Amino acid sequence: MSVTPEPAVHPVPPAVSVVGIGADGWAGLPETARSELIGAQVLIGGERQLGLLPPECAGRRVAWPSPLRPAVPGLLAAHAGSRIAVLASGDPMFYGIGRALTEVLGSAGLRILPHPSSVSYACARVGWPLEDTEVVTLVGRPPARLAAALHEGRRLLVLSADATTPGVVAALLREHGFGPSRMRVLEQLGGENEACAEGTADAWTRPPGDPLNVIAIECLSAPDVLRLGAVPGLPDQAYAHDGQLTKRHVRAATLGVLAPAPGELLWDIGGGSGSVAIEWMRTHPSCRAITVEHDPVRAQRITDNADRLGVPGLRVVTGRAPDCLNGLPTPDAVFIGGGLTAPGLLDACWEVLPAGGRLVANTVTLESEALLAGRYRRHGGDLVRLAVAHAVPVGGFTGWRQAMPVTQWSVRKPSIGPAAESSAEAPAEPSGDDR
Structure with missing residues (x-):
């Protein structure tokens, strides 16, 4: 018996194409990209990008509104049923419009034709x-975020927001002690008018040039600049503070047990100077943090510290915990550096943590230490005492000056319910030689 083969199923091509285009415009596009643009019924892009297209691209031209990102779903919906081509600078998936389009349409709803990015050029x-x-990237982002990337000998490429960015970057480098750094401003990369301006940040006086530019930086610090490493435990001098500061060695130990991972969110309660939240965010560009501080003067100081240390995205909530915690996004980890005895604070933080979330609390008082000891017996984890001593002059000799010891409780929330937690047996008291 013969079997009639089923007809081949050809997938419907996506209705939206995303075409990367460079400063060389139409001349730099391959035939596949040109074909998509010529066949499109609607052409969406920036005014500059649309101006690079020749008359044979006869589709309706629609410029992106400002702000762009919120307008994406509505603009696509308004032209549903039409063949759409979206223009993007360089590679659409590298800090480009491709991300927003993928979030709306999914990867299957797009055909992406990338062009070499400005970074590749x-x-x-x-x-x-x-x-x-x-x-x-400083496109739509505060220049202060560049500070976290400044390390001796590093090579950085900065994606500029506009023609003024090189001057802003030079000023930031000088402010952070990296004035000797070499800067090269690369304009109109890949285009007929490509140009390069060069100098050091200390000597940078060039007026704004072309808005389409990338800045190449070879980081070189001044001899006396305070060294800021890439791991937690920055020098205490890196922070403006009024004494409310988790000191360097304790801070490093605290971040070690908080164990930040890319993309995670920290609640830092009792922010003080913001040092724990700031160093959490410095571990990876995608790490996020919210710090809670009831004193408005300290809250502003936290914001200033965060800007200076390259994490301007730190969110500062001015208020008293636990009252001000309602409505905040669920954290992956919580650090309590102050206010432990506030009624309901520990319970509120424990309850909001998801399974696998971490809670770390530090204290120097006997009252709070007793509270942590009780929680340790109930939930387990680790209870440690951190003691640090510094060598100081004693007459003509040297001795040790002991800092106040810090009691630290750290725990990971298990994947069990509250009833199972509370029914866990307390550890037995040691006896005989076990003591």
Whole structure:
């Protein structure tokens, strides 16, 4: 018996194409990209990008409104049923519109045709391996975030927001003790008007040039600049504070048990100077933190510290915990550095943590230490005492000055219900030689 083969199923091509375009415009596009643009009924892009297209791209031209991101769903819906081509600068999936479109349509709803990114062009021009080069974008982001990437000998590429960005970057480098750093401003990469301006941040006086630019920085610090490493435990001098500061060695130990991972959110309660939240965020660009501080003067100081240390995205909530915790996004970890005896605080933090979430609390008082000891017996975890002593002059000799010991409770929330937690047996008292 013969079997009639089923007809082949050809997938319907996506109605939206995303075409990367460079400063060289139409001339730099391959035939596949040109075909998509010529066949599109609707062409969406920035005014500059749309202006690069020739008359044979006859589709209706629609410029992105401002702000762009909130407008994406509505604009796509308004032209549903039409063949749409969206123009993007360079690679649409590298800090480009491709991300927002994918969130709305999914990857199956798009055909993406990338062009070499400005970063690829920049590395080719200055001779830097792309995999060894850190990229910081200041497009729609505060310049202060560049500060976290400043380390001796590092090579950075900064994606500029506009023509004024090089001057802003030079001023920031000087402010943070990296004035000797070499800067190269690469304009109109890949286009006919490509140009490069060069100098040090200390000597940078060039007026704003082309708005389409990338800045290549070779980081070099001044001899007396305070060294800020890439791991928790920055020098105490890095922070403005009024004495409410988790000191360097205790801070490093605290971040070690908080164990930040990319993309995670920390609640830092009793922020003081914000040091724990700031160093949590410095571990990875995607780490997020909310710090809670009831004193408005300290809250402003936390914001200033965060800007200076390169994490301007730190959210500061001015208020008293636990009252001000309602409505905050669920944390992956909670640090309590102050206010432990506030009624309901520990319970509120424990209850909001998801399974696997971490809670760390530090104290120097006997009253709070007793509270933590009780929680340790109930929930387990680790209860430790951290003691640090510093060598100081004693007459013509040297002796030790002991800092106040810090009691620290750290625990990971298990994947069991409250009833199972409370029914766990308390550990037996040691006897005989076990003592």
